[in-house]
Amino acid sequence: MAKKVLFKDCKFLYTSPVLGGMKTGLSILIEGKKIIDIAPFTELKSKYGRQVDDCDIIDASNKIVMPGLFDAHNHLCNTHMNLSRAFGINYDSVNDHMFTTVHDPYGWHTEESLFDVSLLSALNDIKHGATTIENSTILPDAAHKAMKKSGCRGILAPQMATSFQLDNERLNWKEYLTQAERCIKEYHNPEEKMSVAVHIHDQWDTLEEVMIRGMEMAEEYDVKYVTHFWEFPDSTRKADLEFESEGGAFLHYLNKGLINDRCVFFHGSMLSEHEIDMLSETGASVIHNPDINGTNCGNCAYIPYMLDKGVNVGIGSDYGSLDALTSMKLALLVHNIQDRPLKGIKGYQAFYAATMGGAKAYGMDEETGSIEVGKKADIVTIDLTKASHLAPMATSAIPYAEEILMFLFVRNCAGTETCETMIDGEFIRRDGNFTQIDEEEILRKANLWFEKFIPDLAQQRKAGKHYATKIHEDYLKDSEVDLQSLL
Numbered sequence: 001m002a003k004k005v006l007f008k009d010c011k012f013l014y015t016s017p018v019l020g021g022m023k024t025g026l027s028i029l030i031e032g033k034k035i036i037d038i039a040p041f042t043e044l045k046s047k048y049g050r051q052v053d054d055c056d057i058i059d060a061s062n063k064i065v066m067p068g069l070f071d072a073h074n075h076l077c078n079t080h081m082n083l084s085r086a087f088g089i090n091y092d093s094v095n096d097h098m099f100t101t102v103h104d105p106y107g108w109h110t111e112e113s114l115f116d117v118s119l120l121s122a123l124n125d126i127k128h129g130a131t132t133i134e135n136s137t138i139l140p141d142a143a144h145k146a147m148k149k150s151g152c153r154g155i156l157a158p159q160m161a162t163s164f165q166l167d168n169e170r171l172n173w174k175e176y177l178t179q180a181e182r183c184i185k186e187y188h189n190p191e192e193k194m195s196v197a198v199h200i201h202d203q204w205d206t207l208e209e210v211m212i213r214g215m216e217m218a219e220e221y222d223v224k225y226v227t228h229f230w231e232f233p234d235s236t237r238k239a240d241l242e243f244e245s246e247g248g249a250f251l252h253y254l255n256k257g258l259i260n261d262r263c264v265f266f267h268g269s270m271l272s273e274h275e276i277d278m279l280s281e282t283g284a285s286v287i288h289n290p291d292i293n294g295t296n297c298g299n300c301a302y303i304p305y306m307l308d309k310g311v312n313v314g315i316g317s318d319y320g321s322l323d324a325l326t327s328m329k330l331a332l333l334v335h336n337i338q339d340r341p342l343k344g345i346k347g348y349q350a351f352y353a354a355t356m357g358g359a360k361a362y363g364m365d366e367e368t369g370s371i372e373v374g375k376k377a378d379i380v381t382i383d384l385t386k387a388s389h390l391a392p393m394a395t396s397a398i399p400y401a402e403e404i405l406m407f408l409f410v411r412n413c414a415g416t417e418t419c420e421t422m423i424d425g426e427f428i429r430r431d432g433n434f435t436q437i438d439e440e441e442i443l444r445k446a447n448l449w450f451e452k453f454i455p456d457l458a459q460q461r462k463a464g465k466h467y468a469t470k471i472h473e474d475y476l477k478d479s480e481v482d483l484q485s486l487l
């Protein structure tokens with residue numbers, strides 16, 4: 001039987017991500033996948049006797065010990081997409097932007113390149129605090145393999161769209177639905193760290209029949225329904241025009257049953273206050289991606305208002321810096337510099353969003369998102385002997401200034417590498433290194449693909465070609481197309 005694990009004498013222990021959750025001097029006992037006790041070491045010693053001495057002991061007397069973060073929206077295979085910006089970006093027409101800077105990098109992948117890039121991206125995310133990663137992706141079998149290999153707790157979201165076909169995934173709308181259902185049947189196993197979500201890429205590029213059937217599938221299998229929802233002004237404007245007679249696109253989708261507590265919406269950048277009011281009644285979650293919002297056209301969700309209205313918010317890195325800690329830091333800071341009546345969020349709100357917010361969004365808050373007895377052991381540590389950037393974290397300040405300490409931690413944490421990462425009671429990282437995989441080799445392989453991508457894309461462009469084909473116009477109503485003709 002595997003040894004119990006003890007995180008001994010935690011200098012800082014972040015238990016629940018709320019005020020009062022920051023402790024010092026406690027130890028955590030793990031058995032199998034779960035946290036079985038949290039108490040001062042002397043108490044554990046008198047309670048468990050010799051069992052405590054036989055534990056695998058992590059000396060945490062100079063460490064921050066905290067729940068693993070949720071990177072609640074990502075595209076792990078798209079790290080190279082950041083390079084395709086070299087060929088120009090047109091946010092005034094999101095559809096042009098998608099075709100040239102999003103579909104091309106997607107469609108360029110082979111199963112092998114997608115595996116290597118996804119694995120590298122997952123490792124980087126884990127290294128920077130993530131233990132759970134949502135992965136909106138194409139080629140879901142290779143993506144699943146990479147997620148499993150990384151050791152993360154995963155949410156696999158095979159992308160569905162109808163207005164284009166990628167060269168490497170030539171599926172029509174029915175085949176996409178079949179693929180999504182197959183992935184749920186084969187891979188959805190939360191007990192073994194993997195969930196599958198029904199994923200509509202976006203509203204403008206997917207016919208409503210697929211959205212409705214997708215929602216029915218999500219209900220049938222009791223999984224989440226995830227989609228990009230209002231990231232760009234151009235798409236919001238066009239969608240509102242399309243459904244003008246119904247009072248706009250939000251109301252249209254609400255009335256169609258496509259906005260409910262099963263939904264996890266990525267970005268929410270363009271949601272108005274009125275729409276946020278309506279959203280807050282539905283129980284849907286929003287995943288805030290400040291890293292990629294700042295990289296792209298700078299639309300930023302009105303998160304302070306959402307929190308005020310009780311909307312559950314998680315944080316994602318999207319395909320940005322792939323650093324969950326940096327995403328949390330950005331979420332803390334960007335709302336202070338938005339020209340809006342409600343400004344700023346607190347350190348604890350950012351930390352909550354990056355932990356329990358993500359966990360709630362994906363229905364995992366009973367199991368993960370905090371360090372509590374009975375929960376799964378998804379725990380990360382930060383070695384304070386090597387973290388001069390986290391100064392002045394002082395345990396003596398906890399009774400006086402816990403909120404300030406959490407603010408300082410979140411503000412300063414970007415780029416920190418974890419010392420230990422434990423997922424489901426198993427060490428993925430220890431003493432600052434991955435325990436089960438050769439990170440350098442994975443980086444070497446991924447770099448070969450990154451070197452190849454831009455020359456390939458340049459050649460394709462020179463020949464006037466893309467790695468994707470247009471199937472129908474975007475922003476099309478189902479009544480404007482013969483669905484059977486697309487099969």
Ligand SMILES: [Zn+2]
Pocket residue numbers: 073074075136228266318319
């Ligand atoms: Zn995205």
